[in-house]
Amino acid sequence: MTELQIIIATIVSVSAIGILAASILYAAAQKFKVFEDPRIDEVEDALPSANCGGCGYPGCRNYAEMCVKADTLDDLYCPVGGNDLTATIAKILGKDAIAKAPKVAVLRCAGSPEHRASINVYDGAENCKVASALYSGSTGCEFGCLGLGDCVVACDFDAIAINKETGLPEIIDEKCTGCNACVKACPKLILELRKKAKKDRKIFVSCINKEKGGVAKKSCAVACIGCKKCQKVCPFDAIVVENFLAYIDYDKCKLCRKCVDVCPTNAIAEINFPPKKKKPVVAKEVAKPKVVAKKSVDKTNPTDESK
Amino acid sequence: MKISPSPHNYGKDSVSSLMYGVIVAMIPAMLVSFYFFGLGAIIVTLTSVVSAMAFEWLITKYLLKKEPSLIDGSAIITGLLLAFNVPSNLPIWIILIGSLVAIGMGKMSFGGLGNNPFNPALVGRVFLLISFPVQMTKWPLPGNFPMEYADAATGATPLGVMKEGINNGEPMADILQNIPSHMQMFYGQMGGSLGEVAGLALLIGCLYMLFRGIITWHIPVSVLGSIAIFTGILHLASPEKFADPLFHILTGGVLLGAFFMATDYVTSPMSQKGQIVFGVGIGVLTVVIRVFGAYPEGVSFAILIMNAFVPLINNYIKPKRFGEVKVA
Amino acid sequence: MAKTFSKGGVHPPENKLSANSAIQIVPPTNVVSIPVSQHMGAPSSVIVKKNDQVKVGQLIAQSAGFVSANIHSSVSGVVQKINTIIDTSGYKRKAVIIKVEGDEWMENIDRSAQIIRNFTMSSEEIIKRINEFGIVGLGGATFPSHVKLSIPKGKVAKVLVINGVECEPYLTADHRLMLEKGEEILIGIEIQMKAINVSRAIIGIENNKPDAIAHLTKLASSFKGIEIVGLKVKYPQGGEKQLIKAVMNREVPSGGLPIDVGAVVHNVGTAFAVYEAVQKNKPLFERVVTVTGKSLSKPSNFMARIGVPISNLIEAAGGLPEDTGKVISGGPMMGKSLNSLEVPMAKGVSGVLIMPDNESSRRRQAACIRCAKCVSVCPMGLEPYILMTLAEREMWEREENERIMDCIECGSCSFVCPSNRALLDYIRLGKGAVGKIMRARKA
Known part of the structure; x- marks a missing residue:
């Protein structure tokens, strides 16, 4: 064979293999083709693609499938996209959408070192679950935050970071999508999703200590002691005290801040409020819990950029 | 508390x-x-070790932006192993390239110590062997502390002589005349890469590592055993065409590979059963490459190929669990 | 060659500092706190009230189920309150707090030193007695003994294996007990043999206790069917599966119990407690505990009452050294570090180890270099490095397939890891999560 013949033979044989393989692939693709509702793709494109699992499904694709399958969108809420997204999906699928209140995570513990002294040093793996399986915590309070950052790891949106000064996680409201991942990650069940209010204002009891007042107060200066003062002062019956622990129902709370004023241990956190006109007691302000989230602009309706 | x-x-x-x-x-x-x-050996070793450490430090600091840690000594080992795997008259610039490839491509690109699938020194060595075949296969002849470096007298390795002789159809007895005796090879008096020649010294090193509990016997024994058995069968079948097992074990990088490179923690299997499979694989591949392949030497390739199988071995060959018995 | 188990194992420095110090009795403190959950299983329910008078050996909390145990007062006095107190679990748990007044024992307890050899109880009576007298495994796991002695239907016990291994470094409580109460232990073994109806018992003792081996071998010549086996020193030989492998050369199947190979395993301390319960009418309210540590002035073995604060025991052993870094209940391999020195003595506390500050810190964790040492030391043939990675990534299904539930938490992997990785921390986490999933599946 001359060189030219070799070249021609090569080209011919390689092309033949290529055509053969292509046709096999094509035939296979046709044979095993699975019909999928094109709207699934459409919905999926509209989704934030965070794959955070906040909706309760393993990923955005599954959620899209469920949206297409389901009769109503009532139980299918994507916390990341919020109501805007629900409306978009509703439009694509021609279904009705019910607006839901967006939520944001809060940390119900204010036990920074100045409020509760460490009585020992944890020296194991940096993992809240490992530590909580071992013992109650490095301070006297066995309910409080361990500060090892399981919630930080769980957050897909960089919305939580440990504040080095307080040793407690801080939630950045603008980034928090309310996907529930941190709530599930916390072995101490300290984090809670609460309804977003105007200007991201929040009032909540920043403590989950269920011990008797004296015991709780001994282990942490800003613990809820269950004195019921807030319950009495609340004009909206939003506060319930159970097991020496107050809880503010966010649906009833009108953010009047009366409870904050009466709380003897400053266990009730007020966040994103302007400073008060009539100052109650100056000393109390100093001891205010430090869970204050980063100041935020009005974002009651998170848009795409908040993803 | x-x-x-x-x-x-x-x-x-x-x-x-x-x-x-x-x-x-x-x-x-x-x-x-x-x-x-x-x-030559001193220059090559120093260059390789120093450059390996320097590259590791630079890459960790400026590319990975982490705090560089040279204290764990793994860069020194890579540098030493690379030096052991090249001829002693190799120009400095080639060593630098080899060391950059070994550390940069072989190790740091995967995330540093513990994450590399292939033995870094071997990646560097094979890269050099393929890129600079001429320089990489000019083997200086052993002397008594010779002072030449680049202009050292060169010759073929025993494996090269053997391969060429067999290919030319020379009788085995004639070929054996042209290569050092087994005893000389055991001491290290033969041409070759600088670390691979000294059989006795490598054996001492291996015994030390076994004694300290740094390595276990599984990989070295399975590599050497499989090479001995495989070449033994070939030798018995046709002594004219195939060299004896001892020749195969003492020449080339078999001892170096079996003791120091196949036993590399990061790139060898985790279970002892897996390590034996890994070792036998290296042994068989080495012989296949040497006897039937184009290269006279195959240890480096064999180890790299088996490195690629390590995740598979780890996945399928599990240690025998305690209590894995049927209820009587 | 001495017998041992075949797979894995490590040999940490033994440091048996208190091996030559005889068991001393420490008197109870003014106030004792007796936790109600000192055993595996359901916490017992308290049956005394505030201001009740109690005597030594009086039942104060009743077993709450089959896997649970009775708890008896270790002192005489008045119940001050029923409160929560941090116990060895590291959490606040319910405890009966008693103000001590005198030392008045229940009348039926035989306090003489005389050894009673003969017993007449039937198997059922023995198990009932053990259940009533609150005896739990004293090796550390505190599994209620009557559960182990009640052979489930369809299984036959063939051998009683007695654990005198004490493979944990530092601890010498069992060692001293074997030397000082050898005959009582052997009678206790005989009683247990009767309870499970076997004619053969094997006592496994590691070869670092030649005096105990010699002493018991001599005594055992007058007992039928009890053999003493010297074992090569290797941790974790005291794990029951490892011990069965060492003395009987049988492997307990994965997920199974010792009874699946016809064995029942008990600790020598438990055997002594059984003797006292059956022959002396004495419930379990005190036990031998080693208080030890390199900087402690008098490492000792104490016979201590349940409920006495640990700080009191440390005082009796020469006081808390200044360089204390960590206080551990149990040995250094499996013990629990305590977050308070006021933690009360419990049935499961076999030792109090005080580690100096310079030894108590963990070393810096580095990347896994895949040296396979964890795989080669795992006595259960597991691959700790995979289990840790999977636990970090919360891949529980694969974790289960990798047999994480077989892990006995002996800590050999973390001990041997050159990168100081927190292998066991994460494996324990994984075990918890997988166990929960498996229970949920069953339910």
């Missing part, structure tokens, strides 16, 4: 103590290579 989960006491080994143990085990072979290859 401190609080931590059990256990509360720890063994004496640390990463650096293990790594320095390996380095100590390599010293005898290094000294032997200094004796036979003289100045």
Whole structure:
């Protein structure tokens, strides 16, 4: 064979293999083709693609499938996209959408070192679950935050970071999508999703200590002691005290801040409020819990950029 | 008071103590290579070790932006192993390239110590062998601490002589005339890469590592055993065409590979059964490449190929679990 | 060659500092706190009230189920209150707090030193007695003994294996007990043999206790069917599966119990407690505990009452050294570090180890170099490095397939890891999560 013949033979044989393989692939693709509702793709494109699992499904694709399958969108809420997204999906699928209140995570513990002294040093793996399986915590309070950052790891949106000064996680409201991942990650069940209010204002009891007042107060200066003062002062019956622990129902709370004023241990956190006109007691302000989230602009309706 | 989960006491080994143990085990072979290859060996070794450490430091600091840690000694081992795997008259610039490839491509690109699938020194060595075949296959002849470096007298390795002789159809007896005796090869008096020649010194190093508990016997024994058995069968079948097993074990990088490179923690399997499979694989591939392939030497390729199988071995060959018996 | 188990294992420095110090009795403190959950299983329910008078050996909390145990007062006095107190679990748990007044024992307890050899109880009576007298495994796991002695239907016990291994470094409580109460232990073994109806018992003792081996071998010549086996020193030989492998050369199947190979395993301390319960009418309210540590002035073995604060025991052993870094209940391999020195003595506390500050810190964790040492030391043939990675990534299904539930938490992997990785921390986490999933599946 001359060189030219070799070249021609090569080209011919390689092309033949290529055509053969292509046709096999094509035939296979046709044979095993699975019909999928094109709207699934459409919905999926509209989704934030965070794959955070906040909706309760393993990923955005599954959620899209469920949206297409389901009769109503009532139980299918994507916390990341919020109501805007629900409306978009509703439009694509021609279904009705019910607006839901967006939520944001809060940390119900204010036990920074100045409020509760460490009585020992944890020296194991940096993992809240490992530590909580071992013992109650490095301070006297066995309910409080361990500060090892399981919630930080769980957050897909960089919305939580440990504040080095307080040793407690801080939630950045603008980034928090309310996907529930941190709530599930916390072995101490300290984090809670609460309804977003105007200007991201929040009032909540920043403590989950269920011990008797004296015991709780001994282990942490800003613990809820269950004195019921807030319950009495609340004009909206939003506060319930159970097991020496107050809880503010966010649906009833009108953010009047009366409870904050009466709380003897400053266990009730007020966040994103302007400073008060009539100052109650100056000393109390100093001891205010430090869970204050980063100041935020009005974002009651998170848009795409908040993803 | 401190609080931590059990256990509360720890063994004496640390990463650096293990790594320095390996380095100590390599010293005898290094000294032997200094004796036979003289100045060249010292230059090559120094260049390789220093550049490997420098590259690791630079890459960690400026590319990975982490705090560089040279104290674990793994860069020194890579540098030493690379030097052991090249001829002693190799120009400095080629060594630098090899060391950059070994550290940069072989190790740091995967995330550093513990994450590399292939033995970094071998990646560097094979890269050089393919890129600079001429320089990489000019083997200086051993002397008594010779002072030449680049202009050292060169010759073929025993394996090269054997391969060429068999290919030319020369009788085995004639070929054996042209290569050093087994005893000479055991001491290290033959041409070759600087660390691979010194059989006795490598054996001492291996025994030291076994004694210190740095390595287990599984990989070295399975590599050497499979090579011995495979070549033994071939030799018995046709003594004219195939060299004896001892020749195969003493020449080329078999001892170096079996003791120091196949046993590399990061790139060898985790279970002891897996390690035996890995070792046998290396042994068989080495012989296949040597006897039937184009290269006279195949240890490096064999180890790299088996490195690629390690994740598979780890996945399918599990240690025997305790209590894995049927209820009587 | 001495017998041992075949797979894995490590040999940490033994440090048996208190091996030559005879068991001393420490008197109870003014106030004792007796936790109600000192055993595996359901916490017992308290049956005394505030201001009740109690005597030594009086039942104060009743077993709450089959896997649970009775708890008896270790002192005489008045119940001050029923409160929560941090116990060895590291959490606040319910405890009966008693103000001590005198030392008045229940009348039926035989306090003489005389050894009673003969017993007449039937198997059922023995198990009932053990259940009533609150005896739990004293090796550390505190599994209620009557559960182990009640052979489930369809299984036959063939051998009683007695654990005198004490493979944990530092601890010498069992060692001293074997030397000082050898005959009582052997009678206790005989009683247990009767309870499970076997004619053969094997006592496994590691070879670092030649005096105990010699002493018991001599005594055992007058007992039928009890053999003493010297074992090569290797941790974790005291794990029951490892011990069965060492003395009987049988492997307990994965997920199974010792009875699946016809064995029942008990600790020598338990055997002594059984003797006292059956022959002396004495419930379990005190036990031998080793208080030890390198900087402690008098490492000792004490016979201590349940409920006495640990700080009191440390005082009796020469006081808390200044360089204390960590206080551990149990040995250094499996013990629990305590977050308070006021933690009360419990049935499961076999030792109090005080580690100096310079030894108590963990070393810096580095990347896994895949040295396979954890795989080669795992006595259960597991791959700790995979289990840790999977636990970090919360891949529980694969974790289960990798047999994480077989892990006995001996800590050999963390001990040997040159990169100081927190292998066991994460494996324990994984075990918890997988166990929960498996229970949910069953339910």
